[in-house]
Amino acid sequence: EAGVVQSPRYKIIEKKQPVAFWCNPISGHNTLYWYLQNLGQGPELLIRYENEEAVDDSQLPKDRFSAERLKGVDSTLKIQPAELGDSAVYLCASSLGRDRGTDTQYFGPGTRLTVL
Amino acid sequence: AQSVTQPDIHITVSEGASLELRCNYSYGATPYLFWYVQSPGQGLQLLLKYFSGDTLVQGIKGFEAEFKRSQSSFNLRKPSVHWSDAAEYFCAVVEGGNTGTASKLTFGTGTRLQVTL
Numbered sequence: 103e104a105g106v107v108q109s110p111r112y113k114i115i116e117k118k119q120p121v122a123f124w125c126n127p128i129s130g131h132n133t134l135y136w137y138l139q140n141l142g143q144g145p146e147l148l149i150r151y152e153n154e155e156a157v158d159d160s161q162l163p164k165d166r167f168s169a170e171r172l173k174g175v176d177s178t179l180k181i182q183p184a185e186l187g188d189s190a191v192y193l194c195a196s197s198l199g200r201d202r203g204t205d206t207q208y209f210g211p212g213t214r215l216t217v218l
Numbered sequence: 219a220q221s222v223t224q225p226d227i228h229i230t231v232s233e234g235a236s237l238e239l240r241c242n243y244s245y246g247a248t249p250y251l252f253w254y255v256q257s258p259g260q261g262l263q264l265l266l267k268y269f270s271g272d273t274l275v276q277g278i279k280g281f282e283a284e285f286k287r288s289q290s291s292f293n294l295r296k297p298s299v300h301w302s303d304a305a306e307y308f309c310a311v312v313e314g315g316n317t318g319t320a321s322k323l324t325f326g327t328g329t330r331l332q333v334t335l
Contacts (some may be wrong), residue, residue: 106261108261126306142327143327143328144222144308144325144326144327144328145323145325146260147322158322185244185297193261195262203251204267204269206252206264207264207323208264209254209263210261211259211260211261212260
């Protein structure tokens, strides 16, 4: 069974440019997460989707970040405009979404963003 | 708010030696605890998880972890380390438990394991 797929794996852009990341979750997983991982830190949740609904976006910087999951399957995370401090790894994860507490999250390989 | 502390930023062990990575959590209710491993350029892979029951849990790749409520700890162990175990290890706790609310993972800052031959 295929795992969580993310693209691109690496992205280098200049500041003030837009950038988008794509994620395809494991088939049948209703819940999708986007995490930000800064160098030397653990991942931090940006947004969580239950099917196509964003149910927790409290940590998403909404002035420049946006996300969508239009058909409740794959998702896109966008930054516009990018800033130097956005350089990090952006991880996508998915889970079945059937039991909140014991729902195991499976992670993709991440997109490493470098903003110059 | 819940938090996870991994006091060791970097650990070096010799191949074949035993390993223990420390994890302490701060959470009012019974936590659900996880250990993930991240190899360079890779996503996080689940090693093991604790929800309830037996406090000693077995995971993949020969790892185990023990939940100690009195110490608020969930330390990861392996009897004999292999060179391929060199990676970053993250402890995480779920906020909200089985209350029907968000399944939000809070991660520690990680411990980088180096294995010498």
